[in-house]
Amino acid sequence: MKHYIDGFVLPIPRIYLDEYKEVAKKVAEIWKEYGALAYFEFIGDDMTLEGTRSFIEAVVAREDEEIIFGWVVFPSKEVRDLANKKVPTDPRMTELVGPLTNPEKLIFDASRMVYGGFKPLVQLNE
Template identity: 70%
Template sequence: MADYIDGFVLPIPKNNLDEYRKVAETVAEIWKEHGALAYFEYVGEDLKLEGTRSFSEVVDAKEDEVVVFGWVVFDSKEMRDLANERVVNDPRMTDLIAPLTNPSRMVFDAARMVYGGFKPLVQSSIS
């Protein structure tokens, strides 16, 4: 079982979701090449629970946006740190991300993304 994950939540314009998905599929493979065990992204569908703040509120999602929740799985924090360093320096990432962060047609706004690294607290699964 994994010992460390990076988690993230971000808004994506609905009309750019297919473009984002294609980029994310390639990004997932790059992460795995650099040490991630697994890479997941899901699109929000049921985001409201009375008495709590929703992911939509946290990332200030607009009416024309969906919320994406994802996580990357690693063997350890050390492997995560090494993978993060490698991914940042991988020239393919620049080519993939640049069109999504173009100010004239912003698909991915890092300033509205929520991110963090997490160590295990409770792990329970069907064996």
């Protein structure tokens, strides 16, 4: 098990979900150019389990928001670290993410995102 992943959870206003999805597709391609093996984003569906804290609570989601859960797979932590330095400075990222972070139409609020890097513990493939 040599892969390394970055995982994230964030709320997106439901009315902007299509706009966010289009940007996320392009962002995924940029991550892959910088070494990611795979990029995934899923939308919340069954978000509660009795006795546990939900993602909804973790990101303080509002009624009009959807929860996005995503992860990026890298061949190693070293490749991930390099990508995490280069991707944010790629001019395409500024162009893509800028409209999502406009305070007048805030679609993506990084202060409400939960994020972390993860090394392997258990992996069972088919």
